[in-house]
Amino acid sequence: DQQVKQNSPSLSVQEGRISILNCDYTNSMFDYFLWYKKYPAEGPTFLISISSIKDKNEDGRFTVFLNKSAKHLSLHIVPSQPGDSAVYFCAASARETSGSRLTFGEGTQLTVNP
């Protein structure tokens, strides 16, 4: 079963506008959530994370929101820039998981048009 789902395979926005990427999870044991960004022919790189004790975490143009009751998180990018065009993966971890293992979503391809 897919415990972390990103239902939108792709998203296209105009430069300067807001990009909102969504992620849903089913495992109530998840207590830490991360977003990774991936450019073609490169490995994923860490972008931003949030603990389940918070509902918002901000880092520059990037903000992650967590709604625990809905088991939903979102990544907001404001303003969006062409260099933000990449695949974004949502990931989750449970505190008691051996080796700090992550469960990833399918990814969303973001395209920011100039």
Added chain:
Amino acid sequence: NAGVTQTPKFRVLKTGQSMTLLCAQDMNHEYMYWYRQDPGMGLRLIHYSVGEGTTAKGEVPDGYNVSRLKKQNFLLGLESAAPSQTSVYFCASSPRRGGSYNEQFFGPGTRLTVL
């Protein structure tokens, strides 16, 4: 620091051939992981290791073996490659910091095609 490196970058195999993918990290991380990425399926964990000499199965371990003889290296082996193992393979590592979660650092990937 080079971070996480993977060898080779590309490889083409015939069905039934074997190969080993090498991952190396110079960050003194305790934990290491092997993932595969397939279209529409995100990253799926194959095997992982919580320390030198230890390995464990992930989500999709069948057809793969691993070894962690040295802390800095994590090897992924395919004994008899199948077309279903055509994928992009990523290695990652993370430190162990007693109780709190740590981000994983990824290598650049190995693109494997099995004909």
